[in-house]
Amino acid sequence: MTIASIMVSLDLGAAAAARVRLAASLAQRFEATLAGVAARKIPNPGPGEDLETIQAAYNEEQAKLGEELRRCRDIFEQNCGTGIRTHWQQAEADAASFLVRQALAADIVIVGREQDDRAGDTAASPGAVLMEAGRPVLMTPPGSDHLKAERIVIAWKDAPEARRAVSAALPFIRRAKQVYVVSAGEEARFDGAEQVTEFLGRHGAQVVTHLLNATARDVADEILQFTTREDADLVVMGGYGRSRLREWLFGGVTREFLQISSVCCLMSH
CATH class of the missing domain: 3.40.50.620 (HUPs)
Structure with missing residues (x-):
């Protein structure tokens, strides 16, 4: 068995950058492709709101979503280094569900140990990913940016x-x-x-x-x-x-x- 494709979950939490660096070091070690993945679902409108209010709220959330996913991509690109093959995937979707769907193309999925309050809705629940992905999941603790595995x-x-x-x-x-x-x-x-x-x-x-x-x-x-x-x-x-x-x-x-x-x-x- 080899590792040819690694997938890492991105969010806006404090541990995300270190998680990408760890994933990138593994991609380099195994000569694997590294995919960065981020998503967030736009919340449903509140009850009783009129169409104009709903549309305005949706437009605001769309702009917020675009900005958050852009920041996730920046974290990925700034921390994955050079010399490895990378690609990026993002969506308007539940973070864990989207990561699970994309995991069909991964040998291993890397997630944070626990959700950081600052990560917001871009954080994928590690438990949900573990139970649904059908792939091995590497869970990293906060601040861990390298894995020797010696x-x-x-x-x-x-x-x-x-x-x-x-x-x-x-x-x-x-x-x-x-x-x-x-x-x-x-x-x-x-x-x-x-x-x-x-x-x-x-x-x-x-x-x-x-x-x-x-x-x-x-x-x-x-x-x-x-x-x-x-x-x-x-x-x-x-x-x-x-x-x-x-x-x-x-x-x-x-x-x-x-x-x-x-x-x-x-x-x-």
Whole structure:
């Protein structure tokens, strides 16, 4: 597996520029094309407004939308550097939904860890993108502008989502200096971590297994502490969740990583 096409989500938040620089460095490393994507939906008019008022409000929102998307494109172009192939996509649409549609042409989609209040409606919800894109999603914490991925932690749980995440991460894993397959919880020793270690070894990875004692409530914290101790900067894991009337309900570990992870996370649903 190779990475030939990378897609990065743009918004007006403080972390957007660093996210583009990280995406551009990965595009250069893998000799991939980098696509910048931004969108925002124009809000519906309020109830009871007359046609003239509605048209005036729409024109105002159209002008605001054009300006915000122009600023997003400026952030992209000013931070993606030189020497890589790039292209830009924008639309009047829901940010997450548009990114999901464009993701059919990407090997990996890069999003921010959490929405910044200053990003406004141009910010794509990382949870929605993870659940709907059908592509591996690299979630970056605020301020992270480079990903060495020399030391990688695989947060292993034997489920289809984790298996897909490991497969998606192989281009990173093959280049890493050290990979840790970490399984946490009371049933960790029965979860197949040793088999995953053996599998990755066949792909040339320098890989070891670690089993961590943790209650179900503490799994995310234990994995993050392990990641810090081993000076790793990438966690690979499955993203577990489901939809209830378009509201995403995430499992505990996925939810915590979406909210608090201080390192990049490569997740697959």
